[in-house]
Amino acid sequence: MTDQSLSAEWGSLTSAEFQSNEKWWPNSLNLRILHQNHPDSTPFGPEYDYRKAFTGLDVDALTRDVDALMTDSQDWWPADWGHYGGFFIRMSWHAAGTYRVSDGRGGAGTGAQRYAPLNSWPDNGNLDKARRLLLPIKQKYGKQISWADLFVFVGNRALETMGFTTAGFAFGRADIWAPEDDIYWGPENEWLSIHDERYTGSFEDGNRTLDNPLAAVQMGLIYVNPEGPNGVPDALKSAQDIRETFSRMAMNDEETVALTVGGHTFGKMHGAVTPDHHGPEPEGAGLAEQGLGWANKHEKGFGEYTLTSGLEGAWTPTPTQWDNKYLETIFSHEWQLVESPAGAKQWQPTEVKEGFMVPPVQPGAPETPPTMSTADMAMITDPAYLEISKRFYENPDQLADAFAKAWFKLLHRDMGPAIRYIGPQVPDEEYLWQDNVPAHEGPMIGDAEIAELKSTILDSGLTTAQLIKTAWASASTYRRTDYRGGANGARIRLSPMSEWDVNVQSGVNTVIGKLAQIQSDFNAKGGPQVSLADLIVLGGNAAIESAAKAAGHDITVPFAPGRTDATQENTDVDSFQWLEPKWDGFRNYAQKFDNVPTEHHLIDKAFMLNLTAPQMTALIGGLRVLGANVGDEGYGEFTDRKGQLTNDFFVNLLDMRTKWAAVGEAEDVFEGRDRSTGDLKWKATRVDLVFGANSQLRALVEEFAAAGGEEDMLRHFVDGWTVVMNNDRFDLD
Numbered sequence: 245m246t247d248q249s250l251s252a253e254w255g256s257l258t259s260a261e262f263q264s265n266e267k268w269w270p271n272s273l274n275l276r277i278l279h280q281n282h283p284d285s286t287p288f289g290p291e292y293d294y295r296k297a298f299t300g301l302d303v304d305a306l307t308r309d310v311d312a313l314m315t316d317s318q319d320w321w322p323a324d325w326g327h328y329g330g331f332f333i334r335m336s337w338h339a340a341g342t343y344r345v346s347d348g349r350g351g352a353g354t355g356a357q358r359y360a361p362l363n364s365w366p367d368n369g370n371l372d373k374a375r376r377l378l379l380p381i382k383q384k385y386g387k388q389i390s391w392a393d394l395f396v397f398v399g400n401r402a403l404e405t406m407g408f409t410t411a412g413f414a415f416g417r418a419d420i421w422a423p424e425d426d427i428y429w430g431p432e433n434e435w436l437s438i439h440d441e442r443y444t445g446s447f448e449d450g451n452r453t454l455d456n457p458l459a460a461v462q463m464g465l466i467y468v469n470p471e472g473p474n475g476v477p478d479a480l481k482s483a484q485d486i487r488e489t490f491s492r493m494a495m496n497d498e499e500t501v502a503l504t505v506g507g508h509t510f511g512k513m514h515g516a517v518t519p520d521h522h523g524p525e526p527e528g529a530g531l532a533e534q535g536l537g538w539a540n541k542h543e544k545g546f547g548e549y550t551l552t553s554g555l556e557g558a559w560t561p562t563p564t565q566w567d568n569k570y571l572e573t574i575f576s577h578e579w580q581l582v583e584s585p586a587g588a589k590q591w592q593p594t595e596v597k598e599g600f601m602v603p604p605v606q607p608g609a610p611e612t613p614p615t616m617s618t619a620d621m622a623m624i625t626d627p628a629y630l631e632i633s634k635r636f637y638e639n640p641d642q643l644a645d646a647f648a649k650a651w652f653k654l655l656h657r658d659m660g661p662a663i664r665y666i667g668p669q670v671p672d673e674e675y676l677w678q679d680n681v682p683a684h685e686g687p688m689i690g691d692a693e694i695a696e697l698k699s700t701i702l703d704s705g706l707t708t709a710q711l712i713k714t715a716w717a718s719a720s721t722y723r724r725t726d727y728r729g730g731a732n733g734a735r736i737r738l739s740p741m742s743e744w745d746v747n748v749q750s751g752v753n754t755v756i757g758k759l760a761q762i763q764s765d766f767n768a769k770g771g772p773q774v775s776l777a778d779l780i781v782l783g784g785n786a787a788i789e790s791a792a793k794a795a796g797h798d799i800t801v802p803f804a805p806g807r808t809d810a811t812q813e814n815t816d817v818d819s820f821q822w823l824e825p826k827w828d829g830f831r832n833y834a835q836k837f838d839n840v841p842t843e844h845h846l847i848d849k850a851f852m853l854n855l856t857a858p859q860m861t862a863l864i865g866g867l868r869v870l871g872a873n874v875g876d877e878g879y880g881e882f883t884d885r886k887g888q889l890t891n892d893f894f895v896n897l898l899d900m901r902t903k904w905a906a907v908g909e910a911e912d913v914f915e916g917r918d919r920s921t922g923d924l925k926w927k928a929t930r931v932d933l934v935f936g937a938n939s940q941l942r943a944l945v946e947e948f949a950a951a952g953g954e955e956d957m958l959r960h961f962v963d964g965w966t967v968v969m970n971n972d973r974f975d976l977d
Contacts, residue, residue: 278857280426300388303667310401334399338357348726352655364525367464369525411673412671430462452484468486503647508620510563512602514556515585516556577595590618660728661678697766708887719781720830720968724852731780733810778805788965827849829864853968854968856960856964861941866889880932900919912929
């Protein structure tokens with residue numbers, strides 16, 4: 245083959261067809277998650293702070309513009325009944341509804357609906373038009389309003405323009421500028437796969453369980469298939485799917501019914517034509533479509549000919565106003581199974597009672613009967629849902645209150661504590677699910693008190709390892725995806741955290757008991773008061789400084805006082821169970837093993853903790869030689885100076901006099917033996933050895949182990965430790 249023909253062949257390839265490292269080595273550790281959202285990837289520059297930029301926004305003017313848009317029907321995508329309210333509610337719901345409590349991923353907090361795969365999910369059909377309708381408003385206010393905030397604000401305002409009183413609204417969601425490639429949405433290779441690859445068990449054996457961390461029932465859906473499980477119109481089975489998926493998204497039965505009833509009070513479903521008229525989704529559409537997808541070739545392709553879910557019809561006769569018509573409609577009729585023009589299974593009354601026909605969606609079109617999906621029928625079929633639906637039917641005020649709170653939770657669940665909320669519409673009421681901590685009161689401890697407390701802690705008999713283990717156990721529960729966990733609040737002393745296996749094995753309760761006594765004695769003096777949360781972090785900092793000094797290094801670990809102590813009463817026990825670590829490579833801990841190698845869990849943990857690759861690497865090496873492992877097996881403790889903060893882990897990992905071999909077929913643990921004598925020198929886990937085996941990590945290790953590298957290692961260790969300790973200090977932003 246000539247150079248010319250070779251160039252011609254390569255020139256015909258798309259970027260997707262070039263072979264990546266993942267293609268050649270699919271099992272290789274991928275560190276991309278630790279490098280995403282680089283400051284240089286944004287259009288605003290490194291000094292831009294959205295929360296500060298927002299302070300210049302005229303929220304009243306924004307509200308007026310959004311309200312005007314609601315009834316400004318555009319010829320290229322006309323509003324049903326002249327009001328975009330139902331359309332924008334769906335967009336907001338689908339932006340927020342991807343949240344899942346298992347790992348905190350998804351949700352409305354990043355504006356991710358602009359990118360694949362979300363922009364092209366079948367369940368998000370035609371929401372590209374909703375986003376395009378908002379473009380003039382975004383252009384008007386620029387970087388003072390994020391897409392993430394705008395996506396959910398318009399849905400909130402839609403409710404209010406149609407007569408509903410919401411619980412308020414908080415701004416503060418900053419946009420991302422690339423897709424979140426780290427989110428695992430499921431194992432399927434096709435949209436809406438019906439092969440149940442994400443389930444174990446079955447309906448028949450009563451043990452149908454959705455795999456963690458997933459929340460939706462099929463690839464490309466936000467919640468459940470509205471036609472029923474795998475398109476089968478069985479309302480009871482649909483209720484099982486609804487209950488599981490809504491619980492995975494942090495909603496209980498009452499919240500689930502309230503959201504279904506309240507959300508379906510507005511707007512309609514679209515299935516006016518058969519799916520063969522649809523073009524490709526936005527990510528697969530041609531250049532001329534300019535980011536719009538699902539082009540409909542039937543007639544004019546929109547309005548009364550719109551195709552989205554395939555179901556066709558409105559739930560109520562008053563689809564642009566808040567009322568109790570959804571429940572009045574569903575309880576006032578007998579329902580029969582029919583097919584939409586698109587062939588979807590849906591339910592309509594056997595006979596429509598007077599006053600319940602739906603007005604024409606576009607002028608000149610006929611009236612239509614009200615329509616329910618199989619998921620709607622679950623609200624009056626499942627016994628628990630039926631009981632709640634009846635109560636709401638008989639007590640509309642209870643429905644309004646429950647829907648307001650559930651809708652607020654839906655839009656804000658991934659924002660973290662209320663201290664992160666900004667804007668003039670933030671409600672005064674706080675909720676248990678926000679994980680709030682008390683505000684700090686009184687004077688803050690200063691340098692003199694901090695020095696005194698450090699000395700007291702180091703003289704208490706608690707070891708360096710005990711103090712570091714406890715501080716890490718408290719702070720490392722944080723996850724950046726939904727701003728939950730962390731050291732603030734000292735919830736490590738409360739249920740359920742105090743009973744977690746990782747904390748019991750680490751002996752943190754004994755340490756906390758001793759620190760609580762130090763706190764009591766100090767506060768009894770009557771000066772500035774110290775919280776247990778501050779004391780736990782300060783103890784870890786003091787231990788690190790002491791361990792570094794023992795190795796000949798004089799370092800200071802930054803400390804910012806001001807944490808407070810939560811109570812058991814403001815701790816959501818059930819919700820906090822999701823924060824329990826099953827794997828923590830920083831402590832060589834694995835409560836259980838799955839099909840994912842533990843080093844991959846380490847990368848995810850580092851991402852959750854906002855760490856860079858150098859910080860993660862330095863923390864691993866430092867924590868190993870400090871004896872911070874869970875348990876006393878000695879894995880990864882490559883040092884003869886245990887308890888001193890050195891770079892011994894890296895030096896000894898690279899030592900070619902050691903030969904490594906797996907112990908057992910699982911290759912989870914390894915032995916390092918002297919090449920000459922065969923004597924056992926070290927023991928290691930997969931997490932330990934990946935730092936010598938992975939090329940990117942090894943490059944860091946080689947620098948930390950080289951002459952002068954210990955200083956770099958200490959700098960990244962302290963920086964990383966401080967990040968972990970302060971991740972939840974939203975008061976410092």
